[in-house]
Amino acid sequence: MGGAFLAAAVLARLGGRIGLPTIPLFILAGILLGPHTPGVVLVSDPHDLEMLSALGLVLLLFYLGLEFHMDDLKSGGRKMALAGGTYLALNVGAGLGFGFALGWGTSEALVLAGVLGISSSAIVTKVLVDTGRLGNPETKPILGIIVVEDIFLALYLAALQPILSGADSLAAAVMDGGKAFGFLLLLALAARFGTRLVSRLFDTRDDELLVISFLGAAVFVAGVSEWFGVADAIGAFMVGLMLGSTASGDRIRTLVHPLRDAFGAIFFFAFGLSIDPGDLPVVVWPVLAAVAVTLLMNVLAGLGAARVYGFGAGPAANISTTLLARGEFALILATMAAGAGLDERLSPFIAGYVLLLAVLGPLAAGRSEWLARILPGGRGPALADGPGPGREERAKADSVP
Structure with a gap:
């Protein structure tokens, strides 16, 4: 475990010097x-890190739940729903069609719909920070799309779980699905109406007690969720959703951050352990085709979101490239697919797809002005940040001695 942490840290530091995100580097370390692979074998059996990997997955989704607020949907209104719905319709629909075109099977196509359809919240956030675009007007629809994706992910995984579990009949599948949606609805109601009670239960000034409390709650509910047929990570997401709105929400976000980073790294590292590079050449053409499809759908979705918000070519390019990367959600689906015994080509396909887009995404976002030039209304790199405070604020910052 110590070697895994150190190897991930060394590669991440090296990659950080050339602007690469950490997720593909953690996978590469594994x-x-x-x-x-030849050479030093740090972990001979990926199952040795299975529990730590599961904890990393739970903490990743728990943190996303903390970042999500019900008020985000109310303030965004129709525009957020329309932009997010358009993005999902284009990308998830293209992913489903691509999955059927590959001919690997119906369950595999349903998994690929999520793999190709959902962006990486972690990489998107990092890109926005690194490019200095948090103050740009197009950042609000970008975050709105991420919020809509998070909601879709919860429902999508709840619906996918009984399919992957191999229910014996339609009635059994409906029963499993109903049980999963019922439990998910119960968690949603608790998140919506139980904030005061939960806030009292977690009200403590002692950081040690607070860490033990929220970690225990996240892991426990994750385990119960799995028993009800809901992905454990989604149970953790709902706990984060509940705790994020409490009086202790800000402290919990601060305290969970290092835990999320540490065990999240182990999750990505453990995923890399299960990948045989010798399998990647078998899926190289499907991976390249999937990347091309994702690029096209993201450009169309960026143009659609820009039109909804009245933006020009620059913000459209920023939206398209910022949301391009795929990461943790695709790996969650890969883990579920492997556990369900689906086509063995899925894991290397998802690994190659995630690695390629996790690198291309941030690089493309940093050079979004190239895309802006060829989009309708594009006139050059000056439009890359679009109207609003983004470029002006950075220009003022640059002029400060």
């Missing part, structure tokens, strides 16, 4: 030090 690939290089796993049983499928």
Whole structure:
């Protein structure tokens, strides 16, 4: 475990010097030090890190729940729903069609719909910070789309769970789905109406007690969720949703951050351990085709969102490129697919797809002015940040001695 942390840290530091995100580097560390590559084998059996990996997944979704607020939907209104719905319709629909075109099976196509359809919240947030675009007007629809994706993800995984579990009949599948949606609805109602009670239960000034309390709640509800047929990570997401609106929400966000980063790294590292690089050449053409489809759908979705908000070519390019990366959600689906015994080509396909887009996404976002030039209404790099405070604020910052 210590070697895994150190290997991930070394690669991440090296990649950070050339502007690469950490997620693909953590996966690469697992690939290089796993049983499928020559040289040092740090972990011979990926199952040795299975519990730590599961904890990393739970903490990743728990943190996303903390960042999400019901008020975000109310303030965004129709524009947020329309932009997010358009993005999902284009990307999830294209992913489903792509999955059927590959001919790997119906369950596999349903998994690929989510893989190709949902952006990486972690990478999107990092891109916005690194490019200095948090003050740009198009950042609000970008975050709105992420919020809509998070809601869709919860419903999508709840619906996908009984399919992957191999229900014996339609009635059994409906029963499993009903049980999952019922429990999910119960968690949603608790998040909506139980904030005061939850706030009292977690009201303590002692950081040690607060950490033990929220960690215990997240892991416990995650386990109960899995028993009801809802993905454990979604149970953790709902706990985060509840705690994020309490009086202790800000402290919890601060305290969970290092835990999320540490065990999240183990999750990505453990995923890399399970990948055999020798399998990647088998899926290289499907991976390249999927990346091309995602690029096209993101450009169309960016143009659609820009039109909804009345933006020009620059913000449209920023939206398209910022939301391009795929990451943790795709890996969640890969883990579920492997556990369900689906086509063995899915794991190397998802790994290659995530690695490629996790690198291309931030690089494309940093050069979004190239895309802005060729979009309708584009006149050059000056439009890359679009109207609003983004470029002006940075220009003022640059002029300060």
